[in-house]
Amino acid sequence: MLVSLLSIAITLLIALLIAKPVGIYLANSFNYSNKNKVFYPFEKLIYSISGIKNKNQSWKVYALSVIVINAIMILLVYLIFRFQGSLPLNPSKIANMDPSLAFNTAVSFMTNTNLQHYSGESGLSYLSQMIGILFMMFVAPATALAVAIAFIRGLAGKSLGNFFVDMVRGIVRVLLPIAFVTGLIFVALGVPQTLDPTVTATTVEGGKQNIAVGPVGSFLSIKELGNNGGGFFGVNSAHPFENPNAISNLMQILLMLLLPMALPFTYGNIVGNPKQGRILFVSMTMMFILFLGISLSAEYQGNQAINALGVQHDQGSMEGKEVRFGVAQSSLYSVVTTASETGAVNTMHDTLTPLGGLVTLSNMMLNTVYGGIGAGFVNVLMYAIIGVFLSGLMVGRTPEFLGKKIEGKEMKLIAATLLIHPLLILGASAVAFFTPLGHEAISNSGFHGISQVIYEYTSSAANNGSGFEGLGDATNFWNISTGIVMYLGRFFSIVTMLAVAGSLVVKRTVPETIGTFRTDNGLFAGVFIGAVFIVGALTFFPVLVLGPIAEYLTL
Template sequence: MGIFLLSVALLLVFVALIAKPVGIYIANVFSNDKNTSLVGKIESVMFKAAGIKGHNQTWKQYALALVLANTFMIFVVYLIFRFQEVLPLNPSHIKGMDPALAFNTAISFMTNTNLQHYSGESGLSYFSQMAAVVFMMFAAPATALAVAIAFIRGLAGKEMGNFFVDFVKSITHVLLPIAFITGILFAFLGVPQTLSGTVTAHTLEGASQQIARGPVASFLSIKELGNNGGGFFGVNSAHPFENPNAWSNVLQIVLMLLLPTALPFTYGKMIGQRKQGRILFISMSMLFIVILSTAFVTEWGGNPRLDAFHLNEASGYMEGKEVRFGVGMSTLYAIVTTASETGAVNAMHDTLTPLTGLLTLGNMMLNTVFGGVGAGFMNVMMYVIIAVFLSGLMVGRTPEYVGKKIEGKEMKLIAVTLILQPLLILGGTAVALTTHLGMEGISNPGFHGLSQALYEFTSSAANNGSGFEGLGDATPFWNISTGIVMYIGRYFGLITMLAVSSSLASKQLVPETPGTFKTDTSLFSGILIGTTVIVGALTFFPVLVLGPVAEYLTL
């Protein structure tokens, strides 16, 4: 166990070391208006062909552009899913998707959720996987990264920029180069990359078995880098073709954490106050380490009921976990994928011990440890502003952040944003638990059944996409309800936070005085962590008590 913990520590240190240079690189990409590189010249041709002049937009124009562009892409991809049977690159002759399932899947991938109510290898053709799913796996994180950059510009007192320019730059300068290199690495590590159909294998007993394959390596790289998480295969990264060995598992973890951990440094560089970004990184890292450490303790403890059968032992509770990865790497992956809002899994979260399940739920409910590309950073900034506001109230002074006063308009927008997620999660769960359409999909009785429904709506609202597998979610009720929750949960918060940034950008800088509350100190880091836990976690405390906590107490 000691060697394993040392390897985990080294892995996390490596992520921390590369986070800063990657963050600074992203800041430079979006601070360089005149790019004379080959990529920059190609971009110029693309902008000219598309009629994009690159003029600065107001926050309303920026928000409208991102919503209309994303909604149009959802519609196009919906059509691809519906008519994939007659489209090319379908060697397995997979039929078109059901309307409700196509609705859910199109929204799911465009909102960076990747909630899958179908089995990957049998639900989509190669054309759908590449032209629709992989396309959205680039478009979705590019959208969120663009909005995060626009938000940072507003805090720095600059123009918002242009959504289409930021969107294209996110793909060409950030996502595509890294995904291309890591896609080659995954192929080198044994992940398939082919357009050939399924293979028929003959077993020693004389039976035949159909083995699915496809362009998996290119899919996998952007799946993890863009915090998407959808699996090419039904069992996601527990499949030996999607995650063949320990090295591919480690590379996936690094990719999931790469951009979320880098964005605080991007923020510090772009506003000209690097300590501000550093304190955000440290605060979120501390939360992450506490959650991960607790998960290791609870998961290695296993299920007390198994002790009598000597199934627990030192190896922990192995149900639902890949033997190749064991309890430790399965637990690390579960915490990383929910902290980064990726949603990929290398073990079934339905079989996690109750307290580990609670921690994965908590990661998604907070969506700040570190959160997904762009959207998670915006949530972190929401809690930063709340922490600043509460600190100002405690000392009787108008709160200020990066030289801008936090006043009623900003806090009203923050309050509306903060309350939306509990409404989506708790409202959706309540409907599911009080209707026949919702209850018929729940496969477990009692407290665990409540956790199944709660996890599904939490994953949808937080745009995570992982699930407590075992829920019968491939029904019109679950497809439509979670589709609506994913769409609202994605775009409402991005738009309101853009409005907050625009409001702060229009204000005059307030000179720093001896009475100014500093937000780049260890004191503020503690206040930020406390605010995140108290305001965020306690919002969901009652339902967590009814679900995973109650289940734990009955073991």
């Protein structure tokens, strides 16, 4: 157990060390005056071919650009899925995707969710994987990263920028070079990268076994870096071809954390006060360590009830876990993947202990423990503004954030953003429990069955994509309902928070006085964490009591 905990400490230390330099690199990458000699010629070529003009957009035009271009790409990829059986690069002769499943999959990957109601290796052709899935795995995180940078610019009193320029820079300067290098490393570690069809092998008993292969290496790198999470294979990173050894497992964890941990430093750099970013980074790290500690404790105590029969205590709860990684790395992976809103898994979350499942649910419900690439950090800044607003009310002052007064217009937009998340989760879950189409998919009776449904919609609304895989979700009801939840969970908050940024950017900066509530010290860190737990956690506490907490208390 000590060795396992040491491996976790080393992993997190590496992530902490690289977060700040990557954050500064991100800030420089989205600085329009930075004409990088390596990347700028490629960007100019893209701009000239596509007709993109480097003109600043209002928040309305920026938001409209996000919505329209994403809707067009969803439609194009939907058509690829629907007709993949007649398209090239389909050596395994995979049939066309069902309409509702194609809708769900297109929305899922374009919203950075990667919820998969199909088995990766048998549901999509190579063309669909590369032109459809891989394409969206770059564009979706680039969209979220662009929105986050635009929102930070608005808080800093700068123009929001141009969505198309930001998206191109996000792909060319950030996602593509890192994914290319790490993809080569994954291939060197044993991850397949081929267009050959499924391999048929003869077993030692003389039977035939079909072994799926494909362009997995290129898929895997952006899957983790872009906080996408969808697996090339049905069992995701529990598959030895998708996660062959301890080094690949370490790389995947670091890639999932890389950009979410770097964004607070990007934020501090752009607003001109690095302390602002450090405070948010420390606050989120404290919450992450708390949740990780709960998960590790729960999973290591999973077999306490049968220790009297001679089971070694250090083994912990190994149900559903990959024996190559054990309890510690499985627990760490489950916390990282939900904290970063990635959704990749190296263990089956449906088999986590009740408290282990509670941690993964809480990460997605709060969506602030680092949060995913871009959109998650906007959620973090939303809670920071809420904390400032509540503090201002308590002392009788008009709240100010980065020198801008937070008034009724901004708080109404933030309130709507805050409410849409629980409304989508709890409303959709209520419909699923009420109708046979929903509750017939539940494979576990009692409290765990409630957790299965809540997890599915929480994962969809938070754009995470992991699931309690015991749920029979490959039906029209679940495909359509989760597709709607994923779409609204993604784009509603993008529009409202860009509206907040657009409102703040035109406001006059208020000079700092002795009575100004500072947002770069330890007091604000406490206020921020308090806002997250009081405003965010209490919203979901009743449903958590009905699910994982009740399951834990009845064991």
